[in-house]
Amino acid sequence: MKPKHEPLISVVIPTYNREDIITDALNSVYQQTYRPLEIIVVDDGSTDNTTGVVSHWIRSHSEDPSLFRTQLVYQRNGRAPAARNKGIRSAKGKYVQFLDSDDILYGNSIRLKFDAIQGSSCLYAYSKNHLLDCEGTIVGTCGQPWPKTGGAIATYLFDTIGPLIPSYFFDEIGGWDESLIATDEIELHGRLKARYGEGAYVDEFCHAARDHAGPRVSQTPTHPDPSSLIVIRKLIDLTKGSKLDTPAERNAISRLASSITESYAKYNHDEMAMQAFELAKAQSTGKRRTVFFLQSVLYHILPAPLFCKTFIHLRKLVAFTHRIRTLKQIS
Numbered sequence: 571m572k573p574k575h576e577p578l579i580s581v582v583i584p585t586y587n588r589e590d591i592i593t594d595a596l597n598s599v600y601q602q603t604y605r606p607l608e609i610i611v612v613d614d615g616s617t618d619n620t621t622g623v624v625s626h627w628i629r630s631h632s633e634d635p636s637l638f639r640t641q642l643v644y645q646r647n648g649r650a651p652a653a654r655n656k657g658i659r660s661a662k663g664k665y666v667q668f669l670d671s672d673d674i675l676y677g678n679s680i681r682l683k684f685d686a687i688q689g690s691s692c693l694y695a696y697s698k699n700h701l702l703d704c705e706g707t708i709v710g711t712c713g714q715p716w717p718k719t720g721g722a723i724a725t726y727l728f729d730t731i732g733p734l735i736p737s738y739f740f741d742e743i744g745g746w747d748e749s750l751i752a753t754d755e756i757e758l759h760g761r762l763k764a765r766y767g768e769g770a771y772v773d774e775f776c777h778a779a780r781d782h783a784g785p786r787v788s789q790t791p792t793h794p795d796p797s798s799l800i801v802i803r804k805l806i807d808l809t810k811g812s813k814l815d816t817p818a819e820r821n822a823i824s825r826l827a828s829s830i831t832e833s834y835a836k837y838n839h840d841e842m843a844m845q846a847f848e849l850a851k852a853q854s855t856g857k858r859r860t861v862f863f864l865q866s867v868l869y870h871i872l873p874a875p876l877f878c879k880t881f882i883h884l885r886k887l888v889a890f891t892h893r894i895r896t897l898k899q900i901s
Contacts, residue, residue: 577665579680580657581599581608582666582668585611585612585624586613586620586653586671589619592624594674595672598676598677598777601677606636609639610660611640612643612645614649614652615647625642651750652748658737667683670779673780675777678774678776679777682697682776683695683776694766695734696769703781723808723809723822724756724823729755735762739762749800750800750801757804757805760805764812764814799845799846806823824851824854824858825850835879835882840878844877851869
């Protein structure tokens with residue numbers, strides 16, 4: 571264990587009705603090799619025994635408070651962004667690490683990211699992570715280095731839990747956008763990357779994001795949610811007319827908007843899918859612009875529902891072609 575003079579790091583955990591699994595997240599923080607740590611659990615209006623489970627865990631995990639302490643705060647249900655902001659306001663650490671209550675940190679996660687910051691000129695650090703199914707099997711990964719060719723602002727380099735962020739950042743760039751139901755991490759991380767540039771990349775798996783059937787802090791609504799469209803437009807405004815307004819960044823925004831088009835189309839949210847497609851086309855440049863030629867013809871001649879179904883099939887075809895090319899390169 572390192573000396574006590576290292577800075578306090580705050581781990582903010584928003585939670586909602588997670589009485590069955592939140593102790594996994596808490597234990598993963600307690601088992602960190604880094605000290606000193608504090609946990610801020612923000613209960614987002616749970617209706618089960620989550621607060622009781624967390625309170626019991628706190629009592630059974632006492633330690634020198636100068637090295638480890640846990641605080642439980644409560645708010646009326648306001649979704650994950652509001653819960654994280656409340657956690658930020660309660661945090662006393664020099665750095666903030668977010669952790670969703672259904673996910674887990676690996677033992678060296680915070681240590682590796684803190685050391686990466688100390689060993690570089692970067693102001694924050696981030697890592698890659700595993701994606702687990704409901705049975706705990708690894709089904710994918712997330713996270714990648716800063717792209718050398720540009721386009722970092724709109725590229726999904728890390729998820730919600732990926733970065734270790736200095737707490738003063740939130741005074742300068744603001745907190746989580748509480749109006750967003752989805753893609754809120756893309757919006758916040760866009761501001762983070764635009765303001766502070768490249769982060770120190772830890773080329774190790776530092777946490778696991780778990781899929782499950784239980785309730786979530788941010789529930790997906792049954793009606794069309796414009797959050798993703800709002801985020802795309804905010805990224806465009808964030809980069810437009812600045813040194814970040816490059817062909818690489820415009821194409822990165824276009825790729826994100828295309829992905830969002832497909833997502834809306836899959837749920838038959840045709841109007842929003844069409845708006846996302848317009849944004850994707852408008853942001854595209856160079857060779858990517860030519861890709862939209864055929865799609866634009868279809869866009870103008872097909873009814874919206876049929877265009878959306880066709881767009882999904884075109885995306886599948888492009889993904890299949892990409893996989894074939896990758897396999898050929900490997901072989």
